[in-house]
Amino acid sequence: MVLQISQNCVAYHGGLEPIAAACLAIAQAAAVPVAVHLDHASDVTLVEAAAALGLCSVMFDASALPYGDNVRATAEVAAWCHERGIWVEAELGEIGGKDGVHSPSARTDPAEAARYVAATGVDALAVAVGSSHAMLTRDAVLDLGLIATISRAVSVPLVLHGSSGVPDRDLIAAVQAGMTKINIATQLNRVFTAAVRRILSAEPAAVDPRKYGAAGRDAITPEVTRLLRLLAAGGISQGTAAGLREPAADRRARGGNAGEPLSPVE
Ligand SMILES: [Zn+2]
Numbered sequence: 001m002v003l004q005i006s007q008n009c010v011a012y013h014g015g016l017e018p019i020a021a022a023c024l025a026i027a028q029a030a031a032v033p034v035a036v037h038l039d040h041a042s043d044v045t046l047v048e049a050a051a052a053l054g055l056c057s058v059m060f061d062a063s064a065l066p067y068g069d070n071v072r073a074t075a076e077v078a079a080w081c082h083e084r085g086i087w088v089e090a091e092l093g094e095i096g097g098k099d100g101v102h103s104p105s106a107r108t109d110p111a112e113a114a115r116y117v118a119a120t121g122v123d124a125l126a127v128a129v130g131s132s133h134a135m136l137t138r139d140a141v142l143d144l145g146l147i148a149t150i151s152r153a154v155s156v157p158l159v160l161h162g163s164s165g166v167p168d169r170d171l172i173a174a175v176q177a178g179m180t181k182i183n184i185a186t187q188l189n190r191v192f193t194a195a196v197r198r199i200l201s202a203e204p205a206a207v208d209p210r211k212y213g214a215a216g217r218d219a220i221t222p223e224v225t226r227l228l229r230l231l232a233a234g235g236i237s238q239g240t241a242a243g244l245r246e247p248a249a250d251r252r253a254r255g256g257n258a259g260e261p262l263s264p265v266e
Contacts, residue, residue, distance in 0.1 A: 001032060001228075002057070004183065006039040007046060016046065020053045037089075039183070047077055051084050059089040059126065059159075067112070074120040082121065089159055089181075092116050093128035107146060110153040117154045124181060125150075126159040129174075134186050135165025142170050144177045151178025159183065164190075168230055175234030182231055188220050195219035 003023045010016045020036065027034035037057040038050040047058050060077040062070040070092070078088045093108030108127040117125055127150055130142040140162065151158055157180030163171060164186035171182065199206060199215040206212055 001030070002035045002037045002181065003027060004037045004039040004185075005055075007041050007043065007061075009039075010046065016049050017053060020050065020055060024054055035087075044073075044077060047081070051081065051086055055086070057087040057089070059091070061091050063091040063093070063126075067116075071116060071119045074122060078121045078123075087123045088121075089124040089126060090116075090120060090122040091126040091161070107143065108150060110146070110150045113150050114153040117156055122156065124157045124159050125154060126161050129160070131160060131162035131166055133162045135162060136186065136190065138165055138167045138187070140165035140167075140170070142166060142174055144170070144173050147174055147177040147179060157181055163187075171227075171230060172234040175231055184227060187227070188223060191219050191223045192216035 003026065005016070005019055005023060009019065013019045016038075023036045027036050035057050036055050037059065038046065038055050039059050040061045041047050041050070041058055042061050042064070044060075047060060050058050058077075058081060060074055062073045065073060070090075074088075074090045078090075081088045092113055093106050106128040108129065113125060113127060116122075127147075129146050129150070131140045147158065158178055159181040160166070160174055160179045161183045163174075163182045163184045166174065175182070193216065195218070196212045196216045199212045
């Protein structure tokens with residue numbers, strides 16, 4: 001299980017430290033292994049701040065840069081993070097929907113992905129295979145053949161961003177095709193907001209955020225459980241078929257705090 005804090009989330013909270021401290025406390029108290037991950041950081045100083053606060057995993061997103069500049073910037077961040085036992089995810093082939101500027105038709109080239117992973121030393125790769133960020137409908141069409149091809153071409157786990165727009169059966173199929181980390185945020189936001197809207201409509205006099213906030217929180221729990229079971233079902237058949245792969249940072253820092261980046265929730 002991975003709890004993710006995006007650069008946008010940091011901007012909303014006005015800083016990384018309070019939200020990071022809260023997530024780390026939750027991770028430490030959890031009965032299962034939980035990693036706290038900085039998501040979509042394009043600012044190197046934010047990566048440094050995450051390391052200083054004890055986050056064990058970061059996504060450095062240089063996907064908006066030209067290929068050569070993306071490789072150089074990402075390799076530098078990966079080397080710096082690996083000295084500190086931190087797991088690094090990067091992105092190749094802009095995944096649509098972030099700020100509404102990228103095309104959802106973007107695709108990652110498998111050969112370029114293999115060269116990119118070798119040149120940067122990253123521990124996981126987010127790829128563009130048909131999903132798009134912040135979708136409110138679950139009708140994205142994934143390129144499952146491309147997922148399988150990239151999965152064979154690269155040696156590190158693949159990450160699916162924009163998973164909220166992917167229907168259940170395709171989430172399972174994506175995991176079976178080789179996806180390891182599935183980022184889900186918008187779907188949970190939808191479930192949360194629907195529950196809050198219901199209680200505020202039913203009880204117009206409600207003013208205590210703890211009351212309607214709790215309704216949202218309680219609604220998320222069964223949805224997370226449902227999605228985890230769904231993905232686990234796909235993962236069991238992937239593990240049997242291909243053998244489970246282990247992130248490079250875990251191999252380097254076994255026994256350290258390099259995280260458990262093997263399951264979802266953005
Ligand atoms: Zn993302």
